[in-house]
Amino acid sequence: MQALPYWRLSGYYLFYFSFLGAFSPYFGLYLQSLSFSAWDIGLLMSQMQMMRMFGPYLWGWLADRFDHRLVIIRLAGAIALAGFTAFFWLDRLPGMLLAMAALAFFWSAALPLVETLTFDHLRDDCGRYSRIRLWGSIGFIAAVMGTGVLLDAAPPIAVLWICWSILLGILVFAAVLPEAAPAPLGDALRPIAAILRQPKVKALLAACFMMSAAHGAFYVFYSIHLAGHGYSKTEVGALWSLGVVAEIVVFMWMARLARRFSLRTILLASFAAAVLRFLLMGWGVGSLALMIAVQLLHGLTFGAYHASAIAAVNRWFPGRAQGRGQALYSSLSFGAGGLLGSLISGHTWETWGAGWTFSLGSLFALAGFLLVWGWVRDDGGIDAAGRAKTPDPVP
Secondary structure, X not given: OOOOOHHHHHHHHHHHHHHHHHHHHHXXXXXXXXXXXXXXXHHHHHHHHHHHHHHHHHHHHHHHHHOOHHHHHHHHHHHHHHHHHHHHOOOOHHHHHHHHHHHHHHHHHHHXXXXXXXXXXXXXXXXXXXHHHHHHHHHHHHHHHHHHHHHOOOOOOHHHXXXXXXXXXXXXXXXXXXOOOOOOHHHOOOOHHHHHOOHHHHHHHHHHHHHHHHOHHHHHHHHHHHHHOOOOHXXXXXXXXXXXXXXXXXXXXXXXXXXXXXXXHHHHHHHHHHHHHHHHHHHOOOOHHHHHHHHHOHHHHHHHHHHHHHHHHHHHOOHHHHHHHHHHHHHHHHHHHHHHHHHHHHHHHHHOOHHXXXXXXXXXXXXXXXXXXXXXXXXXXXXXXXXOOXXXXXX
């Protein structure tokens, strides 16, 4: 059996999420420095989600159909780097929209394929996924803290150089990723439509859509929200980092949590935490203690939620359906859900204000909670670590 390429996989996650750590909290501040309105910023940032609606599924279908996922991963890294370079010359909305769409279309192609590659290397040891994925969280912390400190002393355009350098690192690690043994052919011909007809699958994907919609205002406006209430960029970076530290702790303990609690229980806890988190985020920004609590809840609203959801998708979309399953998860949640959340928050931010905008995120999270409560069952399928388990009793 081929040895697990732990550091090559971990290195890819490190740089991939380092890009998010530099881009998500600070690119909106860079756009604000160019005098873009809240609607323009929401529209531009939403391109990342818009392209994730259909880009990952297209790339996943190509990878499943032609079995060339490493070629796609490497091509996506090269074109994303080239596309981002255009931002050094652009400062008008039409050109920025085009560049952002091109960047997002190719950048979004890679992660679902890397996720399936990772699970293929892990095989029956899916509980180790969190130990690999946590390096993405470490990269996010390093990027968000380092960028925040730098931007307190450097002009906003420095964020472009940081993001460009990280994208180069993604390309380097994409070039050294090894292929895994092909998926067993026994599952190769299972129709994906039959999988999607299962109530638990439909409910989970709909709940994931709601969770990403709930996070829309957070990813676009949280840094602007904090800065508007007197927080320095270093403090903004520290709060973002605190959330990811909580995420790392959850990833490290996920295998143990999964042995004690079912996937359904962990998902319910995650959605309940999101309801509380976004209410506090909107109305408690004046209190540093509450903002610390808000960021600690990120361990549940992203860490526990994502590890459980992605393990379920990996199990419920077996064999060569995995590429499309992970792409659907990415497209419907981070893509469609994130797009809806970003666009709505861009509209409500200046008309309703921050409190009601984040409260709307709580309502999305509540809808996801009800979907999981009503229809997601661990009916002999999978626990949160990706192992077969006995069913949960129906409440």
